[in-house]
Amino acid sequence: xxxxxxxxxxxxxxxxxxxxxxxxxxxxxxxxxxxxxxxxxxxxxxxxxxxxxxxxxxxxxxxxxxx
Amino acid sequence: xxxxxxxxxxxxxxxxxxxxxxxxxxxxxxxxxxxxxxxxxxxxxxxxxxxxxxxxxxxxxxxxxxxxxxxxxxxxxxxxxxxxxxxxxxxxxxxxxxxxxxxxxxxxxxxxxxxxxxxxxxxxxxxxxxxxxxxxxxxxxxxxxxxxxxxxxxxxxxxxxxxxxxxxxxxxxxxxxxxxxxxxxxxxxxxxxxxxxxxxxxxxxxxxxxxxxxxxxxxxxxxxxxxxxxxxxxxxxxxxxxxxxxxxxxxx
Numbered sequence: 001x002x003x004x005x006x007x008x009x010x011x012x013x014x015x016x017x018x019x020x021x022x023x024x025x026x027x028x029x030x031x032x033x034x035x036x037x038x039x040x041x042x043x044x045x046x047x048x049x050x051x052x053x054x055x056x057x058x059x060x061x062x063x064x065x066x067x
Numbered sequence: 068x069x070x071x072x073x074x075x076x077x078x079x080x081x082x083x084x085x086x087x088x089x090x091x092x093x094x095x096x097x098x099x100x101x102x103x104x105x106x107x108x109x110x111x112x113x114x115x116x117x118x119x120x121x122x123x124x125x126x127x128x129x130x131x132x133x134x135x136x137x138x139x140x141x142x143x144x145x146x147x148x149x150x151x152x153x154x155x156x157x158x159x160x161x162x163x164x165x166x167x168x169x170x171x172x173x174x175x176x177x178x179x180x181x182x183x184x185x186x187x188x189x190x191x192x193x194x195x196x197x198x199x200x201x202x203x204x205x206x207x208x209x210x211x212x213x214x215x216x217x218x219x220x221x222x223x224x225x226x227x228x229x230x231x232x233x234x235x236x237x238x239x240x241x242x243x244x245x246x247x248x249x250x251x252x253x254x255x256x257x258x259x260x261x262x263x264x265x266x267x268x269x270x271x272x273x274x275x276x277x278x279x280x281x282x283x284x285x286x287x288x289x290x291x292x293x294x295x296x297x298x299x300x301x302x303x304x305x306x307x308x309x310x311x312x313x314x315x316x317x318x319x
Contacts, residue, residue, distance in 0.1 A: 018155065018158065021154060021155065021158055022151055022155070025150050025151055025154060026147075026151075029147055029150070029277060032277065032278075032281065033281060036281040036282070036283065042283070043283065043284075043286070045278070045281055045283055046274075046278050046283045046285060049274055049277055049278055049281075049283075050274050050295060050298070053150060053154065053270065053273075053274060054298060054299065054302045056154075057154055057157065057158060057161075057270075057299075057302060057303075057306065058302060058305070058306055058309075060158055061158060061161050061162065061165075061306040061309065061310050062306075062309055062310060064158075064162055064167060064310070065162070065165065065167050065309070065310030
């Protein structure tokens, strides 16, 4: 059954390849949820989501390039 | 939904499904072809057909459940998974484009798979057909699962599963048609460029669906998706420029 374990690892790996990036994306989404709950489903939450994701991507790429 | 808005939503969904499937089918075809080269088409095609059958069972079993999930929850969940999946692809494509990590090479992947199968041939000749079929099965299931996820993710929120499936099917027919004609790995497919484009589109869809799930009224509604895609594209290109390093040797 080791191939099933391998398969499960590969399926999980589709979403969580670089743990830092995945965790940061989830934090951005959580902040967007909090803003949406606090201020109503406003564009502020959308801005947090969009620019948060773009920022996380840039930071992760730059960090990866430096290591 | 009027025709213009419908096309605005459908075109990125169908394109994302087509391009992503192109990458995945090329990868699966490389393994199946390696199995066929070493052990013949029988174990290769049996493994591939078994993989396709399992995928069909998974879709038939879980597909109808999607209709039971409340739309907002479905959009939020699918959007979150799309962001995790799409930004992972985009990050990897940026780092490969910048020369920080090595490019994926289908010719090398083919060589590695055939070498592994031949190594098994020396050690366990009697079980080789089983092993070869399993390699083919695994490749089809794992790459196919990605295709299924992408089709559902870009199509489910707006009832575009069928057009997205047709996009994926077109990619499969194209790759298999060319692959069976040339009979060697499709190493000339610009995989990193495709992954970059798909990562951009999936990330744009992800932001859109998470926002929809939260009840955010995006300006321009569906027209926000191409705007997000442009922002991710520019961000990705800037990332390549910022992270650029001298080219590294290509590895699998």
